[in-house]
Amino acid sequence: MAERRKHKRPLRRALGWVATVLAVLAAIPLILTPLYIVVDPVSAPMLTRYLTGQPVRREWRDISDISDRLKAAVVMSEDGQFCRHWGIDLAALQTEIEDFFAGRPTRGASTITMQVARNLFLWNDRSVIRKGLEVPLAVYIDLVLSKERILEIYLNIAEWGPDGEFGVVAGAQAGFGIEPQNLPWDRASLLVTALPNPHVRLPGNPGPNVRRIAGIIEERAREYGQRAACVSPQLRLEL
Known part of the structure; x- marks a missing residue:
């Protein structure tokens, strides 16, 4: 014994x-x-670059100082139900689970809130474990933070370029040499095309496919942009 x-x-x-x-x-x-209600966070990818000596460009910008067109384009491109759900899109997540168990290709079903959870607390490599962690984190973030603050954090921590450009200020400056307010529709939509893959899609030097995607984003944002009204009570769009 x-x-x-x-x-x-x-x-x-x-x-x-x-x-x-x-x-x-x-x-x-x-x-x-x-x-993070009052503290402006640093993302896990930004922290990794800092620790490994790689350049990081990020200038925080309040959501009120970011173009309404860009906000609408981001919401309609990345998460059209952002103002309606509690951090996760249940319908999209259910479809994702069904496709996974059926062996069909999966898209990710990531909401903006889930992307914030991943960028702040998790890792980028796709896996079932990471996705499982994103769901409760997104619900918690949505419970604690306002929609406006969640989108503000997202716009300031998302990777927006291939050389350590994080946040919409660095993205707009790298792409067009401009500030991210009062953007025309074409540039707002082109900026959004970089979000899924900022190392390949370069808004400042777009090819035909990127321009086509930007056109689709602009069309959706013009037609349905008022769905993003939860992030800006004074939202005014030239639809």
């Missing part, structure tokens, strides 16, 4: 350490998310 107890002690210690690490990791978003 004494011998068995000796063998169990290392296992218990290891399990205790694992439980402690998991508890700390779980506590990080629980503690930091309320702070």
